[in-house]
Amino acid sequence: MITGKNITKTFRQRGGVLAGREVRALRGVDFAIEKGGAASFIGESGCGKTTLGRIIAGLETHDSGEITIDGTPMSPLKPRRREPYFRRIQLIHQDPYSALNPTRTIHQTLNAPLALRARQTRRPQSWVDERAEELLALVGLDPGYVLPRYPHQLSGGMRQRVVIARALTVDPDMLVADEAVSMIDVSLRLGILGLLKDLRERLGVSVLFITHDVATARYIGDDGELYVIYRGQVVERGHVETIISDPVHPYTQSLLSAIPVLHGLERPGEQPVVPTEALDESHHDAGCLFARRCPFRTERCVAELPVLGHAEGTPQEHACFHPERRSVVATPIGRG
Numbered sequence: 001m002i003t004g005k006n007i008t009k010t011f012r013q014r015g016g017v018l019a020g021r022e023v024r025a026l027r028g029v030d031f032a033i034e035k036g037g038a039a040s041f042i043g044e045s046g047c048g049k050t051t052l053g054r055i056i057a058g059l060e061t062h063d064s065g066e067i068t069i070d071g072t073p074m075s076p077l078k079p080r081r082r083e084p085y086f087r088r089i090q091l092i093h094q095d096p097y098s099a100l101n102p103t104r105t106i107h108q109t110l111n112a113p114l115a116l117r118a119r120q121t122r123r124p125q126s127w128v129d130e131r132a133e134e135l136l137a138l139v140g141l142d143p144g145y146v147l148p149r150y151p152h153q154l155s156g157g158m159r160q161r162v163v164i165a166r167a168l169t170v171d172p173d174m175l176v177a178d179e180a181v182s183m184i185d186v187s188l189r190l191g192i193l194g195l196l197k198d199l200r201e202r203l204g205v206s207v208l209f210i211t212h213d214v215a216t217a218r219y220i221g222d223d224g225e226l227y228v229i230y231r232g233q234v235v236e237r238g239h240v241e242t243i244i245s246d247p248v249h250p251y252t253q254s255l256l257s258a259i260p261v262l263h264g265l266e267r268p269g270e271q272p273v274v275p276t277e278a279l280d281e282s283h284h285d286a287g288c289l290f291a292r293r294c295p296f297r298t299e300r301c302v303a304e305l306p307v308l309g310h311a312e313g314t315p316q317e318h319a320c321f322h323p324e325r326r327s328v329v330a331t332p333i334g335r336g
């Protein structure tokens with residue numbers, strides 16, 4: 001199990017017109033992902049979900065807070081002692097082409113980590129080749145076809161399967177899939193999502209899915225938790241189905257309104273949720289981070305920051321002073 005408590009991260013912009021400006025990518029995020037469980041982080045571009053995923057995979061530092069893996073807090077450990085914990089958490093990047101070395105065949109790509117694994121576990125060299133074939137078959141590829149080939153000779157979907165096979169070489173406990181299907185042909189996406197779901201069931205590996213797309217979060221983690229992130233804060237958190245069918249935070253409602261098929265109908269007498277203002281990170285808000293875009297804001301929302309917590313009558317946690325079931329309309333939201 002991996003948990004995070006009050007994780008914060010601020011980036012200082014180095015170059016360009018924004019040089020010197022600080023971006024609060026994460027503002028005190030808590031999370032917990034069970035062994036074999038599923039969780040999804042969703043939110044618009046720039047909300048901090050990739051930063052959080054990279055911190056969880058040990059690829060990015062955080063400013064404060066604590067990550068605990070299987071009961072061991074990471075911050076007191078020296079980097080060398082932390083490494084074996086984070087090695088069990090593997091990141092699957094959105095671009096399978098740049099994730100693979102173009103000058104290496106798939107055989108070479110899988111051979112290197114497997115040879116290391118063989119040395120660590122005192123297995124014979126013959127195991128390396130057997131395991132490479134086994135892993136490729138596990139991710140739905142024909143080893144005979146794929147092993148001698150270079151990444152450019154494979155389709156995007158095949159490359160992403162190779163990336164997943166390589167992640168499995170270290171017998172991970174968790175896969176962090178960051179927009180893992182966004183750069184793959186639409187016709188192949190469902191296959192990759194199905195594979196991740198299948199690996200969860202067959203290997204008991206937990207999957208953290210990072211996406212801006214609610215439908216994929218729902219597909220992959222149908223029994224898991226959804227974290228809705230807005231400007232570095234989790235604004236709603238709970239069971240995927242609960243949040244999708246009964247969101248109470250206006251931001252979640254506006255995010256869901258981008259799916260007309262699911263939430264296109266207004267019920268009579270209800271006020272639809274449409275975000276009113278664009279994102280402006282240069283503004284320092286004292287109150288709710290969503291207040292300036294929220295059609296339901298009150299004076300309290302502008303003055304006071306709501307914190308994530310349970311409220312009577314809602315099964316999920318939310319950070320809103322006016323949580324209510326509202327209908328949503330099919331209006332896509334964006335940054336501009």
Ligand SMILES: Nc1ncnc2c1ncn2[C@@H]1O[C@H](COP(=O)(O)OP(=O)(O)OP(=O)(O)O)[C@@H](O)[C@H]1O
Binds near residue numbers: 014025043046048
């Ligand atoms: N290395 C960095 N240096 C400076 N700023 C950064 C860095 N990485 C992220 N940021 C900033 O932190 C904020 C959160 O970025 P992050 O990539 O985590 O968001 P995201 O929700 O994953 O967005 P996207 O879906 O576009 O990747 C953004 O404003 C981004 O510009």
